[in-house]
Amino acid sequence: MFSPKLVTCLKDYSKEKFVKDCIAGFIVGVVAIPLAIAFAIASGVSPDKGLFTAIIAGLLISVLGGSRVQVGGPTGAFVVIVYGVVQKHGVDGLIIATLMAGILLVVMGAAKLGTAIKFIPHSVIVGFTSGIAVIIFSSQVKDFLGLSIDKVPAEFVGKWHVFFQHLGTVNYAALILGLVTVCIIAMTPRFSKRVPGALVALVSVTALAAFFHLPVETIGSRFGALPHGLPVPHFPVLSFSRIRELFQPAVTIALLGAIESLLSAVVADGMIGARHRPNTELIGQGIANIGSALFGGMPATGAIARTVTNIKNGGRTPIAGIVHAVTVLLIMLFFGAWIKFVPLACLAGILVVVAYYMSEWRSFRELLKGSSGGKIVLVMTFLLTVFVDLNVAIEVGVILATFIFMKRMSDVTEVKVFAREYAEDEKMEKGEDRPLAAFALPPRVEVYEVNGPLFFGAANSFDEAERQAHEKPKVRILRFQDVPLIDSTGMHALKSFYTKNKREGIHLVMTGLHVQPLNEMVKSKLYELVGEENVFGSMKESIARAETLLKEMK
Numbered sequence: 001m002f003s004p005k006l007v008t009c010l011k012d013y014s015k016e017k018f019v020k021d022c023i024a025g026f027i028v029g030v031v032a033i034p035l036a037i038a039f040a041i042a043s044g045v046s047p048d049k050g051l052f053t054a055i056i057a058g059l060l061i062s063v064l065g066g067s068r069v070q071v072g073g074p075t076g077a078f079v080v081i082v083y084g085v086v087q088k089h090g091v092d093g094l095i096i097a098t099l100m101a102g103i104l105l106v107v108m109g110a111a112k113l114g115t116a117i118k119f120i121p122h123s124v125i126v127g128f129t130s131g132i133a134v135i136i137f138s139s140q141v142k143d144f145l146g147l148s149i150d151k152v153p154a155e156f157v158g159k160w161h162v163f164f165q166h167l168g169t170v171n172y173a174a175l176i177l178g179l180v181t182v183c184i185i186a187m188t189p190r191f192s193k194r195v196p197g198a199l200v201a202l203v204s205v206t207a208l209a210a211f212f213h214l215p216v217e218t219i220g221s222r223f224g225a226l227p228h229g230l231p232v233p234h235f236p237v238l239s240f241s242r243i244r245e246l247f248q249p250a251v252t253i254a255l256l257g258a259i260e261s262l263l264s265a266v267v268a269d270g271m272i273g274a275r276h277r278p279n280t281e282l283i284g285q286g287i288a289n290i291g292s293a294l295f296g297g298m299p300a301t302g303a304i305a306r307t308v309t310n311i312k313n314g315g316r317t318p319i320a321g322i323v324h325a326v327t328v329l330l331i332m333l334f335f336g337a338w339i340k341f342v343p344l345a346c347l348a349g350i351l352v353v354v355a356y357y358m359s360e361w362r363s364f365r366e367l368l369k370g371s372s373g374g375k376i377v378l379v380m381t382f383l384l385t386v387f388v389d390l391n392v393a394i395e396v397g398v399i400l401a402t403f404i405f406m407k408r409m410s411d412v413t414e415v416k417v418f419a420r421e422y423a424e425d426e427k428m429e430k431g432e433d434r435p436l437a438a439f440a441l442p443p444r445v446e447v448y449e450v451n452g453p454l455f456f457g458a459a460n461s462f463d464e465a466e467r468q469a470h471e472k473p474k475v476r477i478l479r480f481q482d483v484p485l486i487d488s489t490g491m492h493a494l495k496s497f498y499t500k501n502k503r504e505g506i507h508l509v510m511t512g513l514h515v516q517p518l519n520e521m522v523k524s525k526l527y528e529l530v531g532e533e534n535v536f537g538s539m540k541e542s543i544a545r546a547e548t549l550l551k552e553m554k
Contacts, residue, residue, distance in 0.1 A: 002109070002110075002279070002280050002283050003066070003277060003280055004063065004064050004065065004066065004280060004284065004318075005065060005066055005067055005068050005276070005277065005280070005317075005318055006062065006063055006064075006065075006317070006318040006319075009068060009317040009318060009319070010317075013317065013319075017316060017317060017319075018319065020314035020315065020316065020320075021314070021315050021316065021317055021319040021320040021323060022319075022320075022323050023313060023314055024309075024310050024311075024313035024314045024315030024320045024323075025310070025315060025319070025320040025321065025322065025323025025324040025326075025327060026323060026324075026327050027194070027196065027309065027310075027313045028071055028306050028309050028310045028313070028315070028320065028321075028324040028327075029323065029324040029325070029326070029327025029328050029331070030196065030199050030327065030331070031196040031198060031199060031306060031309055032054050032058070032071075032073055032303075032306060032324060032327075032328055033051070033054075033199075033202075033328060033331055033339075034198050034199065034201075034202045034342075034346075034347065034350055035050075035073075035074070035198065035303075035305075035306070035350070035354070036050035036051050036053065036054040036073055036074055036328070037050050037051065037219065037339065037342070037347060038050075038347040038348075038350050038351050038354075039074040039075065039076060039078070039079060039298075039351075040053075040074065040298065041219075041223075041344070041347060042076075042079045042083070042136060042139050042140065042351055043074075043078065043079050043082035043083050043086065043298060044082070044083045044086040044087060045082070045086060045091060045094070045298065046223050047219055047223055047226065047339070048226050048227050049091075049296065049297055049298050050073075050074050050297075050298060051226070051328060051332050052230065052231070052292070052295050052296060052297040053073055053074045053292045053297035053298045053299075053300050054073040054074065054300075054324075054325065054328045055230065055325050055328050055329045055332070056230075056288070056291045056292050056295045056297055056325075057072055057073060057074075057288040057289065057291060057292040057297060057300030058071065058072050058073045058288075058300070058321060058324055058325040058328065059288075059321075059322060059325035059326075060072075060284065060287055060288035060291045061073075061261075061284055061285060061288045061300065061302065061321065062318040062319075062320075062321025062322045062324070062325065063284075063318065063322065064280075064283065064284035064287055064288070065261075065280065065281050065284035065285065065288075065302075065318065065321075066114075066265070066276050066277030066278060066279070066280030066281035066282075066283075066284060067264075067265040067268055067269075067276040067277075067281055067302070067307075067318075068268070068272065068274050068276070068316060068317055068318065069268050069272060069274075069307060069310050069311050069315050069316060069317075069318075069320065069321070070261065070264060070265055070268060070276070070281070070302045070307055070318075070321065071302070071303055071306040071307045071309075071310050071315075071320070071321045071324055072261070072285070072288060072300050072301060072302050072303060072321070073300050073303055073306065074297075074298050074299070074300055075260060075300075075301055075303045076132065076133070076136055076351070076354050076355070076358050077129070077132060077256050077260050077301065077358075078253065078256060078257075078298065078299045078301070079132065079135070079136050079139070080131075080132050080135050080136075080385070080390050081249060081252050081253060081256065081299075081390050081391075082094060082253075082298055082299060083139070083154070084154070084249070084389070084390070085097050085246070085249045087154050089245070089246060089249075091296075092236060092237075093242070093246055094298065095236050095293045095296060096236050096238065096242060096243070096246050096250075096293075097246045097249045097250045097253060097299075098250075098253065098289050098292060098293040098297070098298065098299045099236060099289070099290055099293035099294075100243065100246060100247065100250035100254075101250045101251075101253035101254040101257060101286075101289055101299060102254075102285075102286045102287065102288070102289030102290035102291075102292075102293060103286065103290065104250060104251065104254035104286070105254050105257060105258060105282050105283070105285050105286030105289060106282070106283050106286035106287060106290075107286075108254065108258060108282050108286070109278075109279045109280065109281070109282030109283035109284075109285075109286060110279075110283065112279050113258075113279075113282070114258075114262065114277075114278025114279040114280075114281060114282050115278055115279075117258050117259055117262050117278070120259060120398065121374075121377060121397070121398070121401040122363075122367075123367055123374045123375075123377040123378040123381070123397075123401065124377060124378075124381050124394065124397035124398055124401055125259065125263075126360050126363045126364055126367060126378060127377065127378045127379070127380070127381025127382040127385065127393070127397055128381050128382070128385045128390060128393050128394055128397065129358060129359075129360055130358075130359050130360055130361070130364050130382050130385075131381070131382045131383075131384075131385025131386045131390075131393065132358065132385060132390070133355040133356070133358040133359035133360075134156075134355070134359070134385075134386050135156065135385070135386060136351055136354065136355040136358065137351075137352060137355040137356075138156060138159055138160065139152075139159075139351075140348040140351045140352055140355070141159075141160075141163050141348075142163070142348075143174070143178075143217070143344040143345055143347070143348035144174070144175065144178040144345060144348040144349065144352060145163075145167075145170045145171065145174065145175055145178070146169075146170060146171025146172075146173065146174025146175060146216060146217070146345060147163065147166045147167075147169050147170060147171070148166060148169035148171075149162060149163075149166050149169075156386050156387055157387070171215070171216060171345075173209075173214040173215055173216050174216045174217070174343070174344075174345035175345070177205050177208070177209060177214070177216060177343050177345040177346055177349070178345040178346070178348055178349040178352070179349070180201075180204075180205055180208070180349075181201040181205050181345070181346045181348075181349025181350060181353075182349045182352055182353055184197060184200055184201040184204060184205070185197035185198055185200075185201050185349070185350065185353045186353070188200050188201075193312070194312075194313060196309065197353075198350050198353075201346060201349065201350065202342060202346060202350070205342075205343060205345075205346040205349075206341050206342050206343065206346065209341075209343045209346075210341055214343070216343045216344070216345055217343070217344045217345075218340060218341055218342060218343050218344060219339060219340050219341070219342050219344065219347075220340030220341060222344065223340075224340070225336070225337065225340050226332065226336040226337075226339055226340060227332075227336070228332075228333060228336060229333060230295060230329070231295055231296050233294040233295055234294065234295075234296065235294060236293070248391055249391070251391075252390060252391045252394065253289075253299045254286075255394065256299075256301070257285055257289065257299060257300070257301040258282055258285070258301075260301040260302060260303075260304075261281055261282070261285050261301045261302035262276075262278055262281060262282075262302075263302075263304065264301075264302035264303065264304040264307050265278070265281055265302060267304055267307070267308070268307050268308075268311060271308070271311050272311060272316065281302075285300070285301060285302070288300055305354075305357070306324075310324070364378065364382075373401075373404035373405075373407075373408070376400065376404070377397055377400050377401045377404065380396060380397060380400060381393050381394070381396070381397035381400075384396055384397070406455075409452070409453060409455065410455075413450070413451065413452030413453060413454065413455075413461055414450075414451050414452065414461060415448055415449070415450050415451075415461040415462055415464070415465035416448070416449045416451070416465070417446055417447070417448055417449075417465050418441065418446065418447040418449065419441065419445075419446050419447075419471075419473070420440075420441055421438060421439065421440055421441060422438070422439045422441055422447045422449075422539065423438045423439070439539055439540070439543055441543065441546075442475075442543070442546060442547050442550055444471075444473045444474040444475065444550065445473055445474065445475045445476075445477065445543070445546045445550070446473040446475070446476050446477070447476075447477045447479060447539075448462070448465055448476055448477065448478045448479065449479045449481075449482075450478065450479065450480055450482065450483050451482045451483075452482065452483070453483065453484055453485050453486070453487075453490075454483055454485070454486045454487070454490035454491075454493075454494070454517075455485070455486070455487040455489065455490050461493075462493060462494070462497045472504065472506070473506060474505075474506065474507065474549070474550055474553060475506065475507045475508075475509060475546040475549050475550065476501060476506055476507070476508055476509070477509045477510075477511060477539075477542045477543070477546060478508060478509070478510045478511070479511050479512050479539065479542075480510065480511070480512045480513050480514065480517055481511070481512030482512075483512075483513075483514065483517055484514060484516065485514075485516045485517065486516070486517045486520050486521075491520050491521070491524050491526065494521075494526060495524060495526050495529075498526060498529060498530065507534070507546075507549050508530055508534065509534045509535075509536070509542050509545050509546055509549075510530060510534065510535045510536070510542075511535070511536045511537065511538060511539055511541070511542040512537065512538075512539075513535065533545075
């Protein structure tokens with residue numbers, strides 16, 4: 001259940017691997033600096049919170065996680081929920097929510113729910129991820145354009161209304177720096193795959209603004225100087241009322257963290273040909289979030305972009321992630337004074353690029369070409385994320401997807417009624433054709449052939465099938481050859497069907513039961529009610545039993 005990959009990797013570690021991990025970790029650490037600062041500012045907290053998160057959570061995720069190459073820290077997925085928590089509950093509320101989310105992640109891992117995350121529908125994930133991308137882009141318009149706005153509304157529509165009202169206050173120096181940042185990030189991969197575009201943009205644009213003394217807002221002018229070390233760990237003051245009001249945001253943070261980290265781990269597995277340990281990963285992520293909260297940081301999870309950067313630069317063990325965290329710490333300690341000169345328009349440009357890649361517009365477009373149910377879930381989740389709330393979007397998206405799935409399953413399940421002749425495939429050797437075996441049914445005998453799982457979404461199938469019958473039979477044969485499972489509601493419907501038939505003097509014979517349906521019938525006592533003498537493995541035997549029952553009734 002809990003077996004960190006670091007322990008496994010150190011068993012066959014070598015000097016060559018160490019060198020590669022150090023190089024990759026250093027590069028990822030440099031890349032993480034602008035992203036950590038940008039995500040913190042976009043989330044409504046000071047930039048040092050992002051750095052603390054990258055250091056503490058990044059270190060613990062690598063030490064205790066279940067992936068070889070996962071790199072953790074603050075990510076764009078949390079921007080929306082963190083901003084909402086800070087606006088409503090303050091920074092102290094965010095720390096408590098992060099702490100609670102960490103505990104929930106540990107519980108999820110201990111309960112072995114790591115593999116259950118894969119049941120979150122893809123349309124829900126793409127819907128809220130694209131919605132988050134739109135919100136991140138919207139949150140950066142003010143700094144990207146250098147607009148003179150004292151307070152930007154949190155609501156999406158209100159935000160854009162204020163932007164249009166203040167278009168006359170555009171700072172063209174900030175706009176140029178933002179555009180230059182986007183262009184540098186876009187062009188850098190054409191010249192070098194290893195050098196991170198965000199770092200090149202950060203250094204170049206900061207130097208450009210300082211050299212020409214451009215009148216733009218910087219990190220220092222808004223937030224002051226960065227700290228020269230880590231804060232002392234501090235446990236937040238908890239109360240029952242505080243826990244209750246922050247429980248829903250904590251659940252959302254935990255769920256987002258689990259989805260993001262496990263998706264990142266799956267992507268990493270495909271790139272290096274390895275397998276992560278999902279439950280260990282969740283426990284590691286949970287402890288990392290607890291640690292981040294104690295140091296006053298933000299929520300953290302596995303970062304896909306930084307993880308891919310780690311892999312492409314040669315990182316193959318958690319040592320690279322540890323080096324990444326140490327690199328961020330050293331840069332903060334020795335070069336933190338220089339970070340205050342970074343223009344906010346540059347960070348806005350970096351996040352505009354992040355929002356573009358996060359939008360998953362290709363996946364969004366492909367899903368719009370799919371089934372109507374998938375499209376409804378996708379669009380609804382997207383719109384609720386943008387215009388209402390991320391918590392509501394995920395809840396409604398999952399519930400809607402569940403109902404659509406149940407509707408599809410109920411449509412698949414059907415009960416066919418045969419009254420004169422019944423035909424089924426004979427079992428033949430593999431590779432041979434299966435001819436139809438025809439059975440002439442005795443008078444007053446019906447065959448109910450059930451196809452598909454008999455669950456609560458299809459519980460009324462027997463009632464619908466019964467309405468097809470023109471004449472009341474003496475014997476009904478229920479064929480379950482194509483029923484893989486029966487749930488409690490399906491079993492209740494089946495028992496009600498048995499009771500109704502018994503009241504009307506109709507005998508039931510069953511055939512073709514699989515293991516799960518048979519076990520459920522035994523547990524519910526339906527097997528005992530029907531009688532072992534009326535349960536068979538083939539249609540031939542069932543029809544013979546029906547003929548015997550007809551003779552006994554004469």
